[in-house]
Each structure stands twice: as C-alpha cells, then as structure tokens.
Amino acid sequence: MNHYTQKAREKGWTLQALAHRWGISDRSARKTASYPKMRDWDALAGVPSRFGLKKEAGFLFFHALFIQPSLRIHLESVARKKLEAPDAWRILRWELLSGGEELVVDGGIPRDIRWGRAKGRILFDGPLTRILVSLSDVRKEVANYEAQTGLCGGCLGAGRITDYWDITEGEVLRDCPKCKGTGNKKDGPD
Numbered sequence: 001m002n003h004y005t006q007k008a009r010e011k012g013w014t015l016q017a018l019a020h021r022w023g024i025s026d027r028s029a030r031k032t033a034s035y036p037k038m039r040d041w042d043a044l045a046g047v048p049s050r051f052g053l054k055k056e057a058g059f060l061f062f063h064a065l066f067i068q069p070s071l072r073i074h075l076e077s078v079a080r081k082k083l084e085a086p087d088a089w090r091i092l093r094w095e096l097l098s099g100g101e102e103l104v105v106d107g108g109i110p111r112d113i114r115w116g117r118a119k120g121r122i123l124f125d126g127p128l129t130r131i132l133v134s135l136s137d138v139r140k141e142v143a144n145y146e147a148q149t150g151l152c153g154g155c156l157g158a159g160r161i162t163d164y165w166d167i168t169e170g171e172v173l174r175d176c177p178k179c180k181g182t183g184n185k186k187d188g189p190d
C-alpha cells in the first residue's frame with residue numbers, strides 16, 4: 001500500500017470512497033495515490049476523519065469483528081470456555097456494552113441446512129446462551145493461542161488478514177501487521 005493510501009486509511013477512507021466524495025473516477029484516485037501532488041496532500045488533509053472521536057479500543061475491536069474471521073475465532077473460543085460449551089458452539093451475534101471494554105455474546109449450536117435455497121448455510125434455531133466477555137479476556141486468549149501454537153494470533157498463522165470487503169472483488173487481503181506477513185508469533189516480550 002502506498003503512503004497516500006495509508007494516510008487515507010488512517011482517517012477511515014478507502015480510495016474508492018475518496019473518489020466518490022471528490023467526484024473523480026476510481027482510476028484517477030489510484031493515479032493520485034501513486035503520484036500525489038501537494039494539492040492532493042492538502043485535499044486529503046481537509047477530509048474529515050470517518051472515525052470521529054470514537055477511537056477507543058473497544059469500539060475498534062467491535063467493528064473489526066465484522067471483517068476479521070480470526071478475531072471472531074478468538075472471541076468464540078473465550079466464550080465457549082467460559083460457558084463450558086461443546087466445540088460445535090458458535091457465535092451468533094455480539095454487542096458492545098457502554099464503557100467499551102465488555103461484549104455481550106450470544107451463541108448456540110447451529111444446524112446445517114441441507115436443502116432448499118439456503119442449503120449449505122447454518123441456522124440457529126435451538127436455545128441460545130449468553131455470556132459477557134471482556135477485551136482483556138480476548139487479549140489473554142490471543143496470548144495463549146500464540147504460546148500454544150507458535151503462530152501469530154492476528155492471522156492464525158496465515159500471514160494475511162482481511163483488508164476490506166469489496167462489493168465485486170469480495171474479500172481483499174493484506175499482510176498481517178502483527179507478524180508482518182510471516183504468520184509466526186513475535187519472539188520475545190511485546
């Protein structure tokens with residue numbers, strides 16, 4: 001990712017979103033990002049941050065859960081352990097409590113749909129269980145995972161994470177920033 005795109009991302013903007021805002025084509029936005037002139041930097045500086053003031057860890061984590069499968073897997077295993085639920089237990093939904101350090105997690109044992117238009121999907125039609133999980137629980141879970149497997153907890157050893165979801169391309173990946181794409185856990189203390 002080039003420097004300009006990186007700076008835009010830090011304010012919560014993709015190039016496509018900027019192109020839309022500025023009324024230029026995606027192609028021109030990409031060209032601008034590759035060879036930004038001073039006026040392009042000035043324009044970017046004038047764009048308001050999409051994150052507003054809500055940059056707390058809990059808020060960011062809550063949103064990252066929607067796109068990062070690895071984070072959901074860690075959250076799910078914390079919840080499963082706390083509930084002493086079987087391996088088949090899955091997260092259905094989560095909510096961030098005010099204060100931003102705790103999530104209410106609902107889940108259950110889903111059923112596979114074997115026929116009809118929804119074939120291959122899962123359905124939660126049994127009883128649901130609810131559990132409170134804190135961000136520090138999840139941090140501990142990631143540390144445990146890394147100690148046990150030797151893999152990076154950010155990407156589960158894949159070296160790549162979801163960058164964003166594109167309406168036509170689907171999942172767009174990038175190198176995991178935690179392990180810099182190696183997939184291995186960081187040696188030594190953080």
Ligand SMILES: [Zn+2]
Pocket residue numbers: 152153154155156157158159160176177178179180181182183184
């Ligand atoms: Zn990683």
